[in-house]
Amino acid sequence: MHTHFISKEHLSIDLIADILKSNAKLALSESAITAIVKCRTYLDNKMANSTKPVYGINTGFGSLCDVKINSADLSQLQKNLVMSHACGTGEQVPQEIVRLMLLLKIQSLAYGHSGVQLKTVERLIEFYNLEIYPIIYTKGSLGASGDLAPLAHLSLPLIGMGEVALKGEIISGENLLKKFNWEEIQLQSKEGLALLNGTQFMSAYGVWSCLQAKQLAENADSITAIAIDAFNCRLDPFHNLIHELRPHAGQLATAQNILNKLAGSEIASQEKVQVQDPYSFRCVPQVHGASKDAIDYVCGVITTEINSVTDNPNVFPDEDLIISGGNFHGQPLAIALDFMAIALAELGSISERRTYQLISGTRGLPAFLVENPGLNSGFMIPQYTAASIVSENKQLCTPASVDSIVSSNGQEDHVSMGANAATKLHRVILNLQRILAIELLNAVQAIEFRRPLKSSAVVEKIVSDYRKVVSRNTVDRVLAIDIQQSVIFLQKLNSVN
Secondary structure, X not given: OOEEEEOOOOOOHHHHHHHHHOOOEEEEOHHHHHHHHHHHHHHHHHHHOOOOOOOOXXXXXXXXXXXXXXXXXXXXXXXXXXXXXXXOEEEEOOHHHHHHHHHHHHHHHOOOOOOOXXXXXXXXXXXXXXXXXXXXXXEOOOOOXXXXXXXXXXXXXXXXXXXXXXXXXXXXHHHHHHHHOOOOOOOOOOHHHHHHOOOHHHHHHHHHHHHHXXXXXXXXXXXXXXXXXXXXXXXXXXXXXXXXXXXXXHHHHHHHHHHHHOOOOHHHHOOOOOOOOOHHHHOHHHHHHHHHHHHHHHHHHHHHHHOOOOOOOEEEOOOOEEEOOOOOOOHHHXXXXXXXXXXXXXXXXXXHHHHHHHOEOOOOOOEOOOOOEOOEOOOHHHHHHHHXXXXXXXXXXXXXXXXXOOXXXXXXXXXXXXXXXXXXXXXXXXXXXXXXXXXXXXXXXXXXXXXXXXXXXXXXXXXXXXXXXXXXOOOOOOHHHHHHHHHHHHHHHHHHO
């Protein structure tokens, strides 16, 4: 069994993808163990020899920061914090996101600036390795002071509370401890705050979104290549000389990617009657490319975040300092997640326009891509569905990061709303899958009207594989089934790419 050792080494999104794909187990490196123990020992000694108030360690939280807490109550203070902040509501967070939250929280705590006990981190690792996923809810985080409510729900099972999902069953935190014969973690000073302060809810959605976005951008190019031949388009707009005059990285890469995918196409090599094609085909390098550049930027922000310490206060044993700051503030993530939602919504917007062109009854294609239009509605209504989803994505692209509502009696007077940006982005991505699936459904149907001419080897392979799961449409049938099968096909295509 492959093991990934948590350390201070750089954690990339690609490495996370490998950890997930290989189903690797987690373990702490010796350097991480040393850092965690050193920080906790320093904090214990510091608090034993000082009566000064230190935020969150021997004081209340938020606007209660000036309330000093007796030493005998510090453990109860941290337990109270976890319980009182578990105020999430709404839908349950998907398990693949919870899994990433655990990984990222473990990584952040392992840097040795959070003051947690070693046993606390080890218990979180056991959760990850045993696929114990705390039940967390999508709504409740302001994205500043970190993701307080979601991370409180993540932490409840450590103290025998809340609920977890285990092998398809939801059990209480109390029963979880009994099942594994575990003792409740007795949270020490600062620990509850270390667990709850942090951006791991937003960051987990961000990592998942980066993995999905890069795959969907590639899939968008593949589906576009099918649509280009299906609509009998010119390849002139993809010529490298054009793009060297405006050398945005994503634009250059997209133009070359389309040419590579259509290399050897009989359809593409035919002389064309039209001088130009609609923007939704002609401007694919510029539109897809801009989205890819945005995705790359956002994934860079996410990568910095997952290699950071985002709780508060931060403990510096070597410098003999405990500093209260604002690393939990999610503004870098909020803006980036909003940006990615816009970029991905645009991939869906241009996709729907290509679908519309394919069913328009032009370029030698029958209206609505069916042999007997009138008696059959053919592919009329999937375009409606795509248009509806594109419109929803536009609504979801209203930025969360420009909003802020004062909380904690004015102490926390500017918040990022990054958690809302994260969950909106999740919906945009799922919507984009459906929009691209509908274009795929139409493009494959349309390209078969070009027979006996063949497209490229790349395109014909996708078409052949697709036809194994979605048959050609000759008479009206329930297309919801075809759309769902197309989504599943795309998801499998994602896993291959």
